[in-house]
Amino acid sequence: MSRMEIFGIEGIGEIHAGDDLAALIHEASSSSTDTMLIDGDVLVVTQKIVSKAEDRLVAIDPTDPLSHKPLVERESVRILRRRGDLIISETEHGFICANAGIDLSNVESGWAALLPVDSDRSARRIRDGLRHRFNVDVAVIISDTFGRPWRRGVTDVAIGCAGVAGIVDLRGTPDALGREMHVTEVAIVDELAAAAELVMGKSTNIPVAVIRGADPTWLRDGSVADEIVRSPSDDLFR
Amino acid sequence: MSRMEIFGIEGIGEIHAGDDLAALIHEASSSSTDTMLIDGDVLVVTQKIVSKAEDRLVAIDPTDPLSHKPLVERESVRILRRRGDLIISETEHGFICANAGIDLSNVESGWAALLPVDSDRSARRIRDGLRHRFNVDVAVIISDTFGRPWRRGVTDVAIGCAGVAGIVDLRGTPDALGREMHVTEVAIVDELAAAAELVMGKSTNIPVAVIRGADPTWLRDGSVADEIVRSPSDDLFR
Numbered sequence: 134m135s136r137m138e139i140f141g142i143e144g145i146g147e148i149h150a151g152d153d154l155a156a157l158i159h160e161a162s163s164s165s166t167d168t169m170l171i172d173g174d175v176l177v178v179t180q181k182i183v184s185k186a187e188d189r190l191v192a193i194d195p196t197d198p199l200s201h202k203p204l205v206e207r208e209s210v211r212i213l214r215r216r217g218d219l220i221i222s223e224t225e226h227g228f229i230c231a232n233a234g235i236d237l238s239n240v241e242s243g244w245a246a247l248l249p250v251d252s253d254r255s256a257r258r259i260r261d262g263l264r265h266r267f268n269v270d271v272a273v274i275i276s277d278t279f280g281r282p283w284r285r286g287v288t289d290v291a292i293g294c295a296g297v298a299g300i301v302d303l304r305g306t307p308d309a310l311g312r313e314m315h316v317t318e319v320a321i322v323d324e325l326a327a328a329a330e331l332v333m334g335k336s337t338n339i340p341v342a343v344i345r346g347a348d349p350t351w352l353r354d355g356s357v358a359d360e361i362v363r364s365p366s367d368d369l370f371r
Numbered sequence: 372m373s374r375m376e377i378f379g380i381e382g383i384g385e386i387h388a389g390d391d392l393a394a395l396i397h398e399a400s401s402s403s404t405d406t407m408l409i410d411g412d413v414l415v416v417t418q419k420i421v422s423k424a425e426d427r428l429v430a431i432d433p434t435d436p437l438s439h440k441p442l443v444e445r446e447s448v449r450i451l452r453r454r455g456d457l458i459i460s461e462t463e464h465g466f467i468c469a470n471a472g473i474d475l476s477n478v479e480s481g482w483a484a485l486l487p488v489d490s491d492r493s494a495r496r497i498r499d500g501l502r503h504r505f506n507v508d509v510a511v512i513i514s515d516t517f518g519r520p521w522r523r524g525v526t527d528v529a530i531g532c533a534g535v536a537g538i539v540d541l542r543g544t545p546d547a548l549g550r551e552m553h554v555t556e557v558a559i560v561d562e563l564a565a566a567a568e569l570v571m572g573k574s575t576n577i578p579v580a581v582i583r584g585a586d587p588t589w590l591r592d593g594s595v596a597d598e599i600v601r602s603p604s605d606d607l608f609r
Contacts, residue, residue: 135378135379135570135572135577136376136377136378136379136570137376137377137378137569137570138374138375138376138377139374139375139376139377139566140373140374140375141373141374213607214607214608216607221607228521229520229521238555278555278557281519282467282520282601282606282607282608282609283466283467283600283601283606283608283609284528284558284561284599284600284601285537285538285556285558285598285599285600285601285605286537286538286556286557286558286559286561286598286599287555287556287557287558288557288558288561288562288565289562290522299523299524300523300524303572317476317516317525318523318524318525319516319524319525319526319568320522320523320524320525320526321524321569323522323524323526323565324526324527324565324566324568324569325569327526327561327562327565327566328377328562328565328566328569330557330562331375331559331562331563331566331585332373332374332375334373334541339373347569360523360524361522361523361524362521362522362523363520363521363522363523367523368520368521369451369452369454369459369520370452370520370521370608371520371521
C-alpha cells in the first residue's frame with residue numbers, strides 16, 4: 134500500500150550569508166533518530182533560508198513601508214497587474230507572483246529577501262552536498278509561497294528541484310477502467326511542496342521538511358525551470 | 372514534532388449511482404488495521420466517485436470525441452479561453468478549469484461525469500455518515516484535478532470540504548523573528564488535496580486517501596465555496 138510520511142526538521146537556527154545548508158540540514162536532522170535522513174527522502178527547503186545563505190538580502194529603508202517597491206520593479210520583466218500596493222509580475226525566472234517574490238517576513242527589519250538566482254542550481258547544490266559529503270541520496274525541492282488567480286489563499290509551490298521530476302507524465306497510461314487517458318501531466322514537485330508546507334507553518338522555525346515514501350520512479354533528474362515554467366507562447370493567460 | 376502520514380484506501384471498487392460512500396469507505400478502511408479511520412483524520416475523496424454516487428453521469432456519443440463539448444458549454448457560466456478543443460471556463464460553482472470539470476477518464480465509454488452540484492454538501496454528507504453511523508469524527512475533502520495558468524502540469528485541489536478549514540488565516544501572527552506578518556492566508560484545504568494525490572495516482576484504484584496528524588486547530592467548519600472561491604470583483608484575472 135502506498136504510504137508517505139512528512140515531518141519537519143527543527144533546530145536549524147538563523148541562516149546567514151555563506152552558510153553551508155547541506156551541513157546544517159544534515160546536522161539538524163541527525164540530532165534525533167526520528168528525523169535522520171535516508172536514501173530516497175525528498176527534502177523540501179523554504180526559499181527564505183536559501184536566499185539568506187546565498188546572500189540575496191538587499192537593504193531597504195525600515196521606516197518606509199514601500200521602500201521595497203523599486204526592488205520589485207527591478208526584479209520584474211513584466212508587470213501583469215497592479216492594485217494598490219500589490220504588484221503581480223513575472224520574474225526573470227518566469228515565475229508569476231506577487232512582488233516578484235520579494236519577501237519581508239522572517240527577514241530582519243531593514244532587509245528584503247530576493248529569490249535565489251537559480252533555484253534548480255540551489256537545490257542541486259544541497260543535494261550534491263548531502264550526497265558527496267554525508268553519503269545520503271535525497272531529492273531536494275526549494276519551495277516558496279505563491280498566490281493564484283481565481284482561488285483565495287496561498288499555497289507553497291516548487292521554485293527549484295534536483296533529483297526529483299517536476300512533472301510526471303501519465304499521458305497514455307491506461308486509467309482504472311483500462312482506457313487510454315488523455316492528458317495527465319501531474320506537477321508532483323508542486324504537490325510535494327504543498328504537502329511539506331503542512332508541517333512547516335509560517336510562524337514556526339521549521340524551514341525544512343522531509344517527505345518519506347515518494348514513488349522511486351519520481352526520483353530522476355528534474356528541473357522547475359525546464360518542466361514547470363510555462364512559456365508565454367504556450368500560455369493562455371499572459 | 373509535527374509529523375503527518377498519508378495513505379490510500381484500497382478496495383473501494385466501482386461506484387454506482389446511489390451508492391453509500393460513507394459505508395463503502397468505512398468498510399474498505401476497516402479491512403486492515405493499517406488503514407482504520409480514527410478521530411481527527413482528514414479524508415480526501417476524489418470527485419469522480421462522488422459524481423458517480425450522486426448520479427452525475429450523462430450519456431455522450433462514444434464514437435464522437437467532441438460529443439461532450441455541448442455539455443461543457445451548458446455547464447459553463449463564462450468562457451475564459453478557447454484553444455483548439457480546449458475550453459477554459461467558469462462553472463456555476465465559480466471554479467475556473469478546463470472543460471467545466473467534465474471528465475471522461477475513469478468513466479465508462481459513452482458517459483461523461485459532471486462535477487457534483489454542491490461539493491461542500493457532498494463532503495458534509497460523507498462526514499455526517501461516518502460520524503453518526505460509524506462513530507468516527509473525520510474531516511472530508513472532495514478533490515479534483517485542475518490545471519493552472521503560468522505553470523505546467525495539473526495538481527489536485529479541493530472542490531468541497533467539511534470539518535476542515537478552507538483557509539487558515541495567519542495574518543497578524545508574528546513570524547519567527549517576532550515581527551507582524553502581512554498576509555498569509557494559507558489554503559490548507561488545497562494543500563491537503565495536493566498531498567493526498569501523491570498516494571492516489573491517476574491510473575490506480577485508490578479514490579480515497581487519509582491524512583493523519585493534521586493540526587487540530589484546522590478541524591472546524593469549512594467550505595470551499597465560501598472560503599476558496601474568489602469573487603470576480605476581488606479577482607485581478609477575470
